[in-house]
Amino acid sequence: MNSTDRMIKHPVRWLRPAFVAGMLLGAVSAPAAEVKPALDPQADEQLRRMSAYLAQAPFFSVSAEIWQDVRLGSGQQVQAGRAIDLQVRRPDRFHAEMHSTRHNRALFFDGKSITLLNRAKNFYGSIPAPATLDEALDLACERFGVTLPLEDIIVSDPYQSAMRKVVSGIHLGPVVVLGVPCDHLAFSMGTVDWQVWIEQGGRPVPRKIVITYKDEEGTPEYTALFSRWDFQTKLPDQLFTFAPPSGTTQISVAEIKSRIETHKSGGTQP
Amino acid sequence: MNKITSLRNIGIGVAALLATLPLLYAQRSQSSGRGAPAPWSEPAHGPRSEPTHDVTQHSPVMVDRSAHGSIRHVDAHIVEHLVEVHRDFDVHQQVLIHHDRDVDVNRPRFWHGFVFGARRHGLREGCLHLFVNGVPFFYDDGIYYQQAGDDYAAVYPPVGATIPVLPDGAIEILAGNMIYYYAGGGFYVQQGGGFVIAPTPLGVVVPELPPGNVMALLNGRVVYQFNGIYYQPVFVNGVTQYQTFLP
Numbered sequence: 001m002n003s004t005d006r007m008i009k010h011p012v013r014w015l016r017p018a019f020v021a022g023m024l025l026g027a028v029s030a031p032a033a034e035v036k037p038a039l040d041p042q043a044d045e046q047l048r049r050m051s052a053y054l055a056q057a058p059f060f061s062v063s064a065e066i067w068q069d070v071r072l073g074s075g076q077q078v079q080a081g082r083a084i085d086l087q088v089r090r091p092d093r094f095h096a097e098m099h100s101t102r103h104n105r106a107l108f109f110d111g112k113s114i115t116l117l118n119r120a121k122n123f124y125g126s127i128p129a130p131a132t133l134d135e136a137l138d139l140a141c142e143r144f145g146v147t148l149p150l151e152d153i154i155v156s157d158p159y160q161s162a163m164r165k166v167v168s169g170i171h172l173g174p175v176v177v178l179g180v181p182c183d184h185l186a187f188s189m190g191t192v193d194w195q196v197w198i199e200q201g202g203r204p205v206p207r208k209i210v211i212t213y214k215d216e217e218g219t220p221e222y223t224a225l226f227s228r229w230d231f232q233t234k235l236p237d238q239l240f241t242f243a244p245p246s247g248t249t250q251i252s253v254a255e256i257k258s259r260i261e262t263h264k265s266g267g268t269q270p
Numbered sequence: 271m272n273k274i275t276s277l278r279n280i281g282i283g284v285a286a287l288l289a290t291l292p293l294l295y296a297q298r299s300q301s302s303g304r305g306a307p308a309p310w311s312e313p314a315h316g317p318r319s320e321p322t323h324d325v326t327q328h329s330p331v332m333v334d335r336s337a338h339g340s341i342r343h344v345d346a347h348i349v350e351h352l353v354e355v356h357r358d359f360d361v362h363q364q365v366l367i368h369h370d371r372d373v374d375v376n377r378p379r380f381w382h383g384f385v386f387g388a389r390r391h392g393l394r395e396g397c398l399h400l401f402v403n404g405v406p407f408f409y410d411d412g413i414y415y416q417q418a419g420d421d422y423a424a425v426y427p428p429v430g431a432t433i434p435v436l437p438d439g440a441i442e443i444l445a446g447n448m449i450y451y452y453a454g455g456g457f458y459v460q461q462g463g464g465f466v467i468a469p470t471p472l473g474v475v476v477p478e479l480p481p482g483n484v485m486a487l488l489n490g491r492v493v494y495q496f497n498g499i500y501y502q503p504v505f506v507n508g509v510t511q512y513q514t515f516l517p
Contacts, residue, residue, distance in 0.1 A: 066339065107508075118510045123492075125505045141343045145507030152341045161342045192344050211339055222339035249492045253505040254475075 037163070042171040043185045047196070050204045051159030059089040061230040062205075064150060069220035077218050084149045084224075091132050091156065093240040096149050107148060108242040109136050115242040116146065116253065124244055125253040132156070145256045150224065153206060165189045174200065177207040178225065191215035205229045379439035381412025381454030384481040386497075389421040402428045412437030412454035424482075426497040427456030432466045445474040455480030455496050470499045475511045488517055 054060075064084045071077050082100035087093075092111035098104070104119040111131050117124040127144055129136040134156050140146040148154065155161040172184040175197060182197035192215070197208040211222040244250070397410035407428055408415040414431065415422035437453035444450075451458040451465060457474075458465040479501055483494040494501040494512065501512040 068339065105508075116505050116508055118505075121503070121510055123503050123505070123510055137342070140508075141340075144505075146505075147340045147343050147508075149339070151343070155342060164342075165344070189341075189344065192341075194341055209339075211341065211344070224339060249503075251492075251503045251505060251510075254507075256507070 037166050038168040039166075040170040043169040043187070046171060046183050046185055046198055046204070047162070047169070047187075048159050050196070050198045050206060051157060051162075053204050054153055054158050055156060057088075057090070057231050059087070059093075059231070059235045061085070061087045061228070061233060061235065062150075062153070062226055063228040065225045065227070066149075067223040067225075069218065069222075071218050071220065077220070086150055086154075087235050087239055088133070088154050089235045089240065092136075093235070093237075094133060094148070094154055095240050098149060107146075108240055109133070110237075110240045110242065113242075114140055114146070117242065117245075117248070119245075122245075122248045123251045124242070124248050125251050126242070127253050134161075143255055144253055146253075152209070162187075162194075178227070180207050182207050203229070203231075379412065379437065379453070380410070381437055381439075382481050384413050384424055384454050386424060386426060386482050388424045389418060390415070390424075391421055393422055398433065400431055400433075402431045407431060409433060412440075412456070427454060427467050429467050429469050431456075432461070432464045433458075434464045436465055441477060443474055443476055445471050450474070452476055455482065470497070470514055472499075472514050472516060475504065475506055475513045476501070477509075477511050479512055 062085075064086070065081060066084060067079050067081045069077055070080045080100075082098055082103070084099075085097045087095045092109070094107070094109045096107045098106070102120070106117040106119060108115040108117070109129060112129065113126045114129045114136060115124055115126040127140070129139055133154055137148055137151050137155065140148060152158060152162055166187045166189055169185065169187040172186055175182050175184040177197045181200045183200060184195065184197050186193065186195045191213075193212040195208075195210045195212075196206050198204050199207050205226065206224075207226050209222075209224045209226075213220050213222075393408055393415065394410050397408050397415075400407045400409050400414075405428070406417070407425070408417075408422060409431065414425050414427055416425050417423075436451050436458060437456075440451040440453040440458065442449060443452045443457070448459070448471065450468065450471065451460075456467045457470055459468045479494050480496040483496040483501065485492065485494050486500075487493070488500065491502065494503075500515050500517060502515060503510055504513050505511075
């Protein structure tokens with residue numbers, strides 16, 4: 001009797017080891033969410049405090065200077081920068097202006113649609129969006145490939161949003177960022193590390209965020225330096241409602257949905 | 271006997287597990303975008319199939335996560351950096367991917383100064399003398415010229431022209447399984463030891479307009495024309511880019 005015959009005639013005998021293998025496989029491939037992150041309680045507490053402060057703010061404005069590592073085709077690594085001015089009004093409004101030497105863009109979300117405006121080229125495009133900030137951020141990213149600037153401080157629960165894939169976090173102690181005493185926290189998601197410097201005292205806002213992409217060549221970093229936090233100045237509706245400036249032309253916004261589906265069908269998209 | 275059977279079964283089970291692990295790893299590598307290279311991360315080997323005209327269906331997702339600086343969407347649509355500085359390339363050449371970035375690293379190239387019909391009295395030292403279907407051209411870092419009396423007039427990139435080295439700052443463009451290098455309005459494909467200008471593929475998205483384009487209105491829409499091909503602006507991943515088409 002060859003081995004195939006034995007498998008057919010005595011299925012239990014070969015099913016048993018297969019079951020063992022399956023159990024072992026199950027253990028190996030258990031979802032990462034079940035693994036409790038190694039969190040320094042002080043880092044956890046500080047991040048929760050910052051998150052609660054931002055989440056409870058009905059509206060705020062902030063400016064940020066962004067520096068990111070860019071790898072040229074020659075292999076040389078350089079830094080490029082831009083500035084962002086952001087206004088948020090919970091639960092369903094944001095407005096961002098992004099400026100650099102070459103670019104001048106804006107994003108508007110009024111609870112109904114997200115509008116992209118290229119001020120330098122006088123183009124704008126709109127996409128219908130769900131009513132909440134979190135849903136709008138996810139839709140913009142997942143369907144249109146638009147990741148909104150500084151979205152980690154915009155979401156309704158920054159702690160939950162940022163900690164979803166964190167595997168470890170530590171409190172590195174006090175550090176002064178641009179003259180402001182802060183607490184320095186560092187978190188790891190495995191292939192990506194991120195750090196946040198949170199202002200000490202009664203207004204625990206982020207003063208600096210660094211994201212390090214360890215799995216990319218040259219381990220590029222994205223740095224945001226925050227300034228001009230304002231939780232007092234009221235933000236009227238008109239700030240978030242897009243009105244096409246004269247001379248602008250509407251263009252389409254390409255959807256990437258079909259590409260995601262293509263990836264999913266190939267099993268390459270989580 | 272039963273103990274021996276159980277041990278044997280466990281042994282078979284472990285063997286089955288070990289046999290399966292590579293598959294599991296491969297699947298994980300694929301899902302994380304690492305490990306086995308994605309089809310679009312393959313180095314350029316020239317044309318492999320006809321380009322598609324449906325950019326949304328076949329183009330790679332071009333969000334560069336290190337540009338958007340998001341923790342929430344840190345793994346969203348990761349795209350490996352497509353810059354492939356080929357071994358054949360001059361190391362001083364830079365092939366730039368079109369960045370989804372608000373950065374200021376793209377410096378002007380020689381071919382950015384192309385204006386159709388613009389005349390030069392002389393050409394720069396080192397320019398090439400080419401023949402395309404028997405017609406003479408002169409080539410200088412992304413710009414083609416034809417003799418015009420005592421002068422040289424800039425002309426559109428002639429399809430079929432072959433150059434040994436890409437123009438400085440050529441941009442890698444993917445369309446389906448095709449890899450083009452885009453510079454000065456020309457779409458180059460690698461062929462043998464050089465690069466040949468292909469007909470402009472329709473439906474592809476380029477990060478910048480060809481130099482010397484002419485803006486026009488077509489059915490009330492702003493479009494740009496270059497060498498008989500139209501380019502319409504479109505937001506791709508939040509960035510203004512331009513898709514080729516024919517009305």
